[in-house]
Amino acid sequence: MKVDCHIPTKILFGAGRLNDLATVKLPGKKALIVISGGTSMHKYGYLRRVQELLAKQGVENVVFDKILPNPILDHVTEGAELARKEGCDFILGLGGGSSIDSSKSIAVMAKNPGNYWDYIGGGSGKGLFPKEGALPIVAITTTAGTGTEADPWTVITNGSEKIGTGWEFTFPVLSIVDPELMTSVPPHLTAYQGFDTLFHCTEGYIANIATPVSDALALKAIELIAKYLPRAVKDGGDMEARENVALANTLGGMVETFSSCTSEHSLEHALSAYYPKLPHGAGLIMISLPYYKFFQGKVAPERYAKMAEAMGEDVHSLPEDKRADAFISALEKLQKACGVDNLKMSDYGVKRDEMDKLATTAKETMGGLFDLDVYRLTHEDTVSILQEAYK
Template identity: 65%
Template sequence: MNFNYYMPTKILFGPGKLNELANETFPGKKALIVISAGNSVKKNGYLNRLESILTNKEIEYVLFDKILPNPIKSHVMEGADLAKKENCDFVIGLGGGSSIDSAKSIAVMAKNPGDYWDYICGGSGKGMPVENGALPIVAITTTAGTGTEADPWTVITKEDTNEKIGFGCQYTFPVLSVVDPELMLTVPEHLTAYQGFDALFHSTEGFIANVANPVSDVYALKSIELIANYLPICVKDGNNIEARTQVALANTLSGFVESTSSCTSEHSMEHALSANHPKLPHGAGLIMLSEAYYTFFASKVPDRFIAMAKAMGVDVDSLPEEERPMSFVKALIKLQEDCGVHNLRMSSYGIEKEDIPVLAENARRTMGGLFEVDPYTLSLKETVEIMYKAYK
């Protein structure tokens, strides 16, 4: 019963909320708009809508459109240089988690000296304090996956060393976020599934973490319930605005979980996979790891697993006591089958089984802090075994 609560972001949530951005006070007069290198936010008109809102409010803007699905440090530094050169006084992340995460990191480096990795804890990072704060951040999410619109976290890869590490501080909470499920209607079904499971695992990891608390538990269990009920509908019918809205809510709740609890080592393991194989979508990597990961932990915190199974709609009281914790894993597998993602293979992304020990070491070296919040302390051998069992 000992925890701190800090969630300073104003969130506009619901269908049509992008339009209401026109009524908000922006935190500056010139924005750096950060979007992906893909064309979805342009093609779907979201960028034009944002530009119109800014123009009508007499706010200048500059576009930075190079962000990759697994964002990299060199683009953070390039974006920060552009923000400084153009005298931008706030940053807008428009798109999925990669664009918003990059916006957060760019906001830090636009106000602080040196290299981004100077401020990273873990791996080759120097762990320096962020003394100058960050430019204010506005987040407009077009996906339901990372919860980054409602937490301080950003994940960037140092591409020359294959280190993919999370970072966040009080300055990297967005000051204003828009969660408009209408912007999510165009997400393809496979990405809808990957993103939904990323949100799910933020909540399940946050629920089993040893720093979980009563507030994060409430958010986590509701998020798990909503994803179990509505993600298969979103995958099958992407235009179902009710289902999209419920999954968007689950995603934002998962961001609240990450603001009040923590991810666990499942994320460390996935970061090692996608740092070395950047074409692997983060959510897909988590799905690949999940059955083996949660099977291992089911016996470590059985009560937590029973609560998660209940949230997913399992009638645990009808089961023999010894089967109740693993009923969550069975429900997880069924959800993956319903969403068409249960048979994802690491080998499809060029990951070799003999690489697993090195990848496990990478996970522990770069994001060892998440192993410390696991409900049971994994050894390197156990980490390798989980990843071996997850390998297909």
């Protein structure tokens, strides 16, 4: 057995850890702070606090505040130009996965020539290697969904192509995970983000490159999400729940680093590339039950049983040939407990006759994840899963 474990990120985890920004070693003296185009970073004072804490170390900052929920190529280009123009020597992503992912991509393009899509390996990308690396990245997450604070991955949309990529130098050098910054996330987004974390872990657990290290992290994170996500959705101020969901999220990023997502993420990326108002986590929820039902007969049954057990199911009281079913049951129960069991693609404008197009886009843009499934999905399989998921 050979296992590589490499996360070159210093992670400061826990309530109140944002304050450490005033004293922790930083990778430069002038930050480009990347935030969303929304109001939350201003409304809740997170941006002001970060600027004040940086100032205590004599670190200057410039703010780039245009990032969309599904970040786009144009804003990567614009942010990188601003970083170069202002002489920023590191990038600080503040907010959810979209802001931190964008900070990673901006950090690459602040040092490399050409178009960011030159360095993308899927779709219409050229698959070039960014030889100049990236500016150092600091991640301060205010949501618990993507795990991007503990992995090198970044997902950017270019037209109908929504593609993830990453290199060793797109790991943050420093990540701060402070659950106190997550209490302002509304219930529905708390649920969507929590299920994104869950699926990072369930996908990582059934991927064909899973290792004992990724398995241990995945099962613990699945346990935490099943136990604490309904509480965090019900009461955003429940700090025990927020802290444990945040921990699950960071563990999920580690799972993505040591294992991988699978084709479930490819399918969702196709959906939200065409329909960018669809939250990523919501799209995953829509796809999940048909997806995991399809793979139930393909994945070793003890893996489904162990995920069910992590979610609180008493699998040992069931006949051995029924234990895998308990994972599907647990997933259905968790969706109901979080109020996300009736999400509909049609509510976001998706049409039933688009499933063939979506399946094709998923394979063309994120085909690498199909290679990490234990069973190779055909085009017909992929269309069938999407059709079953459609409401």
